[in-house]
Amino acid sequence: MLTTTPLPQLYSYGHALEMADDKVGLLRDSTDAAHDREELHRRFAADGYLYLPGYLDRDEVLAARASLTDGLAAAGVLDPTHPAIDAVCRPGAGYVFKPELTNNNPRIQQLLYAGRLPEFYAMFFNEPIRHYDFTWLRAIGPGKGTNPHCDLPYMGRGTHSHMTCWVPYGDISFTLGGLMILEGSHKRMDLLESYVYRDVDAYCENKPKDADAAKAGKWTFTGTLSHNPPVVRNKFGGRWLTTEFKAGDFITFGMFLVHASLDNRSDNRLRISSDSRYQRASEPVDDRWVGLNPPGHSTAGKRGRIC
Numbered sequence: 603m604l605t606t607t608p609l610p611q612l613y614s615y616g617h618a619l620e621m622a623d624d625k626v627g628l629l630r631d632s633t634d635a636a637h638d639r640e641e642l643h644r645r646f647a648a649d650g651y652l653y654l655p656g657y658l659d660r661d662e663v664l665a666a667r668a669s670l671t672d673g674l675a676a677a678g679v680l681d682p683t684h685p686a687i688d689a690v691c692r693p694g695a696g697y698v699f700k701p702e703l704t705n706n707n708p709r710i711q712q713l714l715y716a717g718r719l720p721e722f723y724a725m726f727f728n729e730p731i732r733h734y735d736f737t738w739l740r741a742i743g744p745g746k747g748t749n750p751h752c753d754l755p756y757m758g759r760g761t762h763s764h765m766t767c768w769v770p771y772g773d774i775s776f777t778l779g780g781l782m783i784l785e786g787s788h789k790r791m792d793l794l795e796s797y798v799y800r801d802v803d804a805y806c807e808n809k810p811k812d813a814d815a816a817k818a819g820k821w822t823f824t825g826t827l828s829h830n831p832p833v834v835r836n837k838f839g840g841r842w843l844t845t846e847f848k849a850g851d852f853i854t855f856g857m858f859l860v861h862a863s864l865d866n867r868s869d870n871r872l873r874i875s876s877d878s879r880y881q882r883a884s885e886p887v888d889d890r891w892v893g894l895n896p897p898g899h900s901t902a903g904k905r906g907r908i909c
């Protein structure tokens with residue numbers, strides 16, 4: 603359904619988005635097709651994403667939020683003069699990256715990896731599925747969101763047909779700043795080819811500077827496509843699409859879709875979300891993200907080659 607409410611001025615990575623109708627818009631709601639595999643496949647091929655508002659149980663998501671905000675309070679990130687559930691942060695919280703808050707957290711594990719979400723992916727892939735053991739939890743304080751990127755450079759060592767699932771823990775207004783995707787960008791292989799197949803954890807063994815960086819667990823390539831969302835849109839065409847998310851929504855997309863997030867322009871609140879990954883069980887998996895203690899982007903995840 604199209605809304606007639608004009609969008610407010612939106613910001614991403616410190617840049618004002620151009621707000622003309624052909625440059626920004628709202629995500630397409632696929633609730634009507636939630637149980638129609640063929641139609642979901644058509645939309646996924648056309649749009650590169652599926653947005654399912656209200657697909658999850660809102661109370662379950664809010665209970666998961668409470669477990670996260672309790673963890674964030676215990677980690678000293680929150681302003682103790684406010685209830686933890688409000689996620690009011692101390693000044694300068696910035697980008698709080700704490701995957702450990704999800705790992706042994708039964709509420710999150712249940713929400714993401716049992717019940718409706720894995721059922722959705724099993725239906726969509728039409729065969730048994732598996733998920734990464736690693737869960738990316740993001741709590742973003744006032745300031746910049748995430749810059750434009752595709753996910754493949756971070757997780758491309760197995761299949762390339764897996765999917766990211768982005769889940770908001772609480773309602774996320776335009777001011778708090780949720781995910782945005784670049785319409786049609788998954789079809790622009792002409793522009794993505796030299797970017798998307800690079801691996802952030804690969805390095806040139808024969809280049810001492812690169813080898814030293816890798817040994818120190820650093821990246822020589824960050825995986826960022828651009829630091830400027832309006833400029834990347836002008837290059838790719840299409841619109842930046844986003845929405846005001848509610849607890850209970852999720853959006854899922856593939857490895858080749860350019861996405862980013864809106865800035866958090868609230869006074870003092872954290873924007874809390876997770877991203878998790880699902881794939882066909884029959885396809886190879888990127889071993890950086892599975893196991894009891896996934897190596898991720900640590901030195902153990904680096905891969906040297908002769909360049």
Ligand SMILES: O=C(O)CCC(=O)C(=O)O
Nearest residue numbers: 740748766768863875877
């Ligand atoms: O939440 C964000 O700011 C970025 C999320 C993202 O990049 C992802 O879900 O892959």
Ligand SMILES: [Fe+2]
Nearest residue numbers: 751752753861
């Ligand atoms: Fe991403």
